[in-house]
Amino acid sequence: MAYHTDIQISICGSAGDGTIAVGDIFKRAMAHVGYRVIAFDQYPAEIRGFGKCIARTRVATSRVYSMKGYSDVLVSLNDMHAIPHVGEVRNYGALIYDSAPMSAVAEGAHISGHLKPGHIPYALPMREVSELATGANRSRNFVALGFVAGLYQLPQDAFHHAIAAKFESKAAAVTKSALAAFDSGFEAGAASYQFDDVRIDAPRGRKNAHEARMMTGNGAIVQGCLDAGIETFFGYPITPATGIMERLAVEMPRRGARLVQTEDEIAAISAAIGAGYAGSRAATATSGPGLSLMTEMMGLGVMAEVPVVIFVSQRGGPSTGLPTKTEQSDLNLAVWGGHGDAGRIVLAPTNVEGCRRCAGRAFELAEQFQVPVIVLVDLYLSNRYETVFLQDENEFLPKDWKQTATPRAGYRRYELTTDGVSPRCIPGEVGGIHTATGLEHDEYGNPSDSARTHTLMTEKRYEKLQAAIKHPGINFTKRFGDSGKVEVGLLTWGSTFGEALEAMLLAQKEGIRCAATKVVMLSPFPVRPVLRFYKDCQQILVPELNYTGQFAKLLSGEIVLPVTRISHTTGAPLDVSTLLEAIRKAARKHRRQHNTT
């Protein structure tokens, strides 16, 4: 087996140190020359002050699915913040820090006193180098970045390119001093002897390396919306969904599409449903608190059978919770939220490419089934960067793909059909006049509280959704790993699937027969394939980022079979090694019970 590069570099500093900025340049440069990159930054919860920033980037020569639970290289721009993370660095990994930090430090506050045996230290006079190169100490971050690039012999011009691109809109002097600082750092790095065993091989030739794009989950959602020809968007800012609206606010008007920031989330979903009713490809985006407010109106969408797409990026809860931390605790809300039997479609992509695909498909599903569709991600996926290769940019069906009604006298907007989907007319069409309502109604849309009507219409609203799990272009579930019977199966959803997959791959290497299935469509629930997978596994682990095991309970409610929950509520993604340990334990238990080796 050829040697694979797979390293993770973490840069840690204080707000104002330019930590996130150089992390960004690092990942862009590496992606540009053909590495697969995945990156996740951590911001402070406060707007200002000197909160901790960490830019973590994983760089590999083949595809990777999650962040690593440890770092190969840690760069400290601020020792106070970096010290708690020293333990993350693996044996023979590198620690790069300022040998003479800016402010005088109390005893024990210098990072050098916290290194573990096996850590390889590189003490670099960042401040001095910056001052020498640029006349100011402001560019310590670029010095450190240059050092990393020099030390590991990374292609210097890719970095030059990325720096120039970053400061495109800034004054030339800004670019110049960043480049100067970078180059000085690079020299210092190249001149250093590399004691650590971190190796960064040249990327394997990929023809379309230059087609690789760095994208976050939110960015991919925006791309999906644009590729699907979104026409109207109504939203209200909320972390971590705001980025979707901010990007769309730039891109939509360029395409003649319309975006309005509304007065609140209730108005956002109301307007989106109004627009959907009027025949527009309409969407909104929010997080848990906003979705809580939207559920009444979403129920109107279900009852009046209006297509609309709702992007939801989860953060730590309940209530205002942890706005800058990740969690998967809005599943119940997405699947059941609101009163009454209000069936909807819920898609949960597991990676950045999936975000784009689900976003585009959501519009198709909403139109085909005349129903609100939720695309459910979380902060980790919203903000995570991955290299993606978009080859099929315009593959989504245009909105007129779905035949609507041939208008005629006696038109029945809610006609009872065999598949539950009624031919739809929109305002402006002659012969299609009807009144949509949140009241129970007959086939014409007239309010009716007759027992028979309610029973039939309730059935209709659920039955029509059953076909959603057959929609082409969406893997409503997908299995990875060993085929056939396995010792351990991982069944999971959303962003956590990356960690599950990585853990499974490691477990396979240890000789454990295992497989992992992601469930992308959470409602309607794809009972059959999940059940099939279940039957193949001796033990089923369900890892997720919430306390009550929301997916596990959804599962048990649907397939009525026991699973082992792995719940995690720290605000951070799951750790691959924790998962691996859980797989080992499950395998041991299974082997003990079955007396196999």
Place this chain on the structure above:
Amino acid sequence: MAYHTDIQISICGSAGDGTIAVGDIFKRAMAHVGYRVIAFDQYPAEIRGFGKCIARTRVATSRVYSMKGYSDVLVSLNDMHAIPHVGEVRNYGALIYDSAPMSAVAEGAHISGHLKPGHIPYALPMREVSELATGANRSRNFVALGFVAGLYQLPQDAFHHAIAAKFESKAAAVTKSALAAFDSGFEAGAASYQFDDVRIDAPRGRKNAHEARMMTGNGAIVQGCLDAGIETFFGYPITPATGIMERLAVEMPRRGARLVQTEDEIAAISAAIGAGYAGSRAATATSGPGLSLMTEMMGLGVMAEVPVVIFVSQRGGPSTGLPTKTEQSDLNLAVWGGHGDAGRIVLAPTNVEGCRRCAGRAFELAEQFQVPVIVLVDLYLSNRYETVFLQDENEFLPKDWKQTATPRAGYRRYELTTDGVSPRCIPGEVGGIHTATGLEHDEYGNPSDSARTHTLMTEKRYEKLQAAIKHPGINFTKRFGDSGKVEVGLLTWGSTFGEALEAMLLAQKEGIRCAATKVVMLSPFPVRPVLRFYKDCQQILVPELNYTGQFAKLLSGEIVLPVTRISHTTGAPLDVSTLLEAIRKAARKHRRQHNTT
């Protein structure tokens, strides 16, 4: 076995006929003389127009738990509306109608043409009798009521008393003409030969017969609030919960308590949470659409640990749905509603007395566990009348029963304690200063997004609730019927439990070993007793008034065992005979499988 009176009388008319009014007098008179009464009226969905009204009253000499699925006597005040209900009348039951209705009727529109063989008709010239007795045709309803009383030899003065009480605040002439019409009807009834086999025996002597009160579920909730010493209420009108606020608006100010009708449901729950935070016994009441709007704020109550009580009366859904029909489809919303892991307490009483008890206990639970408590009923229970015997009016604990903090320096509002409950201070107390917040916070209440804090505090918020299922004075589950192993077990909740119990009693009479358990506390879920019951039953039936089997899924999610769902979405309560048939079927299946007789 002595003969038990158990009959159901249905009076059907058009809005404006005074149908509900005479139904009301009937049940009050019967309750007054010592019968057990249960009654449920059906109103038209429209404010005005000539929609259908039905007043159904079941009268028995011993306790009954639900409405019957059929009527012994049907009185028609409007044939158009009554004709569809003729089929409800049992063999040898009575049909009482106007032999010469007010308006000329088309052929086939007179009810006499729709009688089935076996129905016993009583054609009474109601209009004429009314005109003769009162000079106007307006009192047909009282003529019909009198006829029923006379025919079945019911105590005339109890009716006189009930009529006088009803019109207490009206002009004397109104009472007089009602009494005159009643008496003429009574005479006619007494003079008729009784062909049908409906028998109404004298009620069995009950010492405290006069302590019996007719109450609806909503009335009982109000009583519970008052008995528990409610201090503040904030609400917004919505069917079928409005009656709670309307009654409290009269009663609370008399006790110096304060009620405000807010601008919407969000304001209502916000103000109630504000009041709860300030130390008041505070509540609100709503239905599904309002609860959908309240969930974000309820989550704040969970996070900031504020006691508050939310009464929810369900109606047909989703969306505006069927405002005047019943359904049990807001269970998911009550138990899971809102984003994040937001544990709360949910109580679902099954009868009118339970409404009062749960209402009062809800305040205790909210204070003990510092958490929002939902009391979940439905339109059927809200509006259903039952005779209740309140002997322990003031048994609820006063609000200062729960020791709060001894204020001191360094006070930690969210102190981590062994049972998860932290000593609480309220504004005004010296030494108790703190800021409550919806952000995740440390023990002092300061915002914190540390992994450890979030993990510990999430656990705290769930762990503390576990003790709720031990609160004295609430049966979180209760089993009825055969003890030990049974062939069929019914596991159900809320208003539907009455029908389940009746069906079980009938099945027992047929020699089927069966039992029924009601689950009153839906969150936290009482897993152990439910599991114990489950293990005793060969087959478990879960009847409920919704399409997706919300309780059944909740169950399966918690106990991970299969059940048989009986879902019903007509807007009406379940039919006892349908349930009985399901029990028989289950028993047959079980016997076949086990080759028993």
Place this chain on the structure above:
Amino acid sequence: MIPQQPVYLEDKVDEIRQSGRLDYRSQALPTWCPGCGYYSVTEGLADALNDLQIQKENTVIVSGIGCASRFPFFMDTYGFHTLHGRALPVATGIKVANEKLTVVAIGGDGDGFAIGGGHIPHAARRNVNITYILFDNGIYGLTKGQVSPTSAIGFTTSTSPFENRDTPLNPLLMLLSYGASWVGQTYAGWPHHLAGLVRQALEHPGFSYLHVLSPCVTFDKTDRTYQNLDLAVRELDSDHDSSDLALAMQAATDTSTPALGLYYTSQRETLGQALDQVALRAGAAAESASLG
């Protein structure tokens, strides 16, 4: 004097039918109580749509929940009977999606000024080109008679059994303060006045707010009755200058003798025009970026 011509009912019906206004009425008979003020508005809107020859297929009537909000079912146009308080944001979405539609939002005083009160300022300031007709009966009709944000002090209802003491809102003054570009008031008891103002409101290019005083004959026997309103209302002063905001606000301040008519009107960019301008600027920005 010319002797009055006798009027024959059939001729009259024929005349109405030929006028075309019945085309805007659906088959459904309104379910309102006999005598409810809301009937006038139905007539007024049908008249106005007909006068302006707006195609019924291009008309969407959007409402919230309440007696007033039952409106769309009684018209033969597209309709959306939404949720309590949400007529305006839904109507905004419809208009943003398709500027060609004539969008009329309808609601009651509770729908608009209680639960929906947060949406009005934003529809008004953005100048969404729709007409909002608010039926103010000073009570919650559909839920059978609770106090409303426009109920008078002293009014007894099921939730104010000891008399309401909350100062009622002043909708006209509020709308003026929100920057609504057309604000008028009419009365269900003056059907011709009503029809005329509805028409003007529809013609206004921008957000028009029409306040309709309307009795609830079932749940209000004492306060906002036809009798009382007939005596109280008057026309706006004949020299009222509807381009003068200060004057309009002053007129709106007198609530004891409500003046009917057009309080205020002005013209400015609508939301639709603003969005078009944003698209233009964005296109230009994109172009210069691609040239650069």
Place this chain on the structure above:
Amino acid sequence: MIPQQPVYLEDKVDEIRQSGRLDYRSQALPTWCPGCGYYSVTEGLADALNDLQIQKENTVIVSGIGCASRFPFFMDTYGFHTLHGRALPVATGIKVANEKLTVVAIGGDGDGFAIGGGHIPHAARRNVNITYILFDNGIYGLTKGQVSPTSAIGFTTSTSPFENRDTPLNPLLMLLSYGASWVGQTYAGWPHHLAGLVRQALEHPGFSYLHVLSPCVTFDKTDRTYQNLDLAVRELDSDHDSSDLALAMQAATDTSTPALGLYYTSQRETLGQALDQVALRAGAAAESASLG
């Protein structure tokens, strides 16, 4: 002229400490950006509470969500940091539950006039006896710079990248139209003026609304800056009659040179007093019923 006395820092600190106003400040250092206008309000409120000798245990500061709404954490009083837009209804509930408390509601322009906009009219018309201090920076600070309902036309933000075109709301005019019984405006750059008005607002028996113009130094470098505001603001005319609603509305209409000071004040029954009256009437009704 008397020669100016030199001021020593330590003496000054001692003086402040002895004044007692530090008692109202919590240990937590405000997390606002250096230079944020919000610091002034913290000082102003501490001063006012101290001046009025209101016990900190009897004070509750209620906020929504936003930078402004972080306020309660920085004060050593009871506090409730609630949800985005909900400070007013929560504050109302607290006051209804315990009239003895001094309740101050705090929020930003988005919190108050976007998501929370439906609650303001009702707190105002009911005359809930609380003080509402609104920090208006014309932007969403906490979520990092989106357009707000009070952003000026032409303002570029992350969600109005091609310039905002929506007409901003006029909060003072709105509050006046709602029947607020005390309406004033001040500016974070005039800390003494601010402290004085906070004090007056707290003293008012009824609902007091204090609008604070405050720069967001991080996300607004062009519009509502100290530089621009310093030039634009002025004091209300010295002969302004704050009992004249029409005059107040007129003054509020001029938004280009915002006038600072007390616009309007009047007295009427508060919600608490109204509820007491209801209880009295109910008691009387119950008594006469039991006699009859």
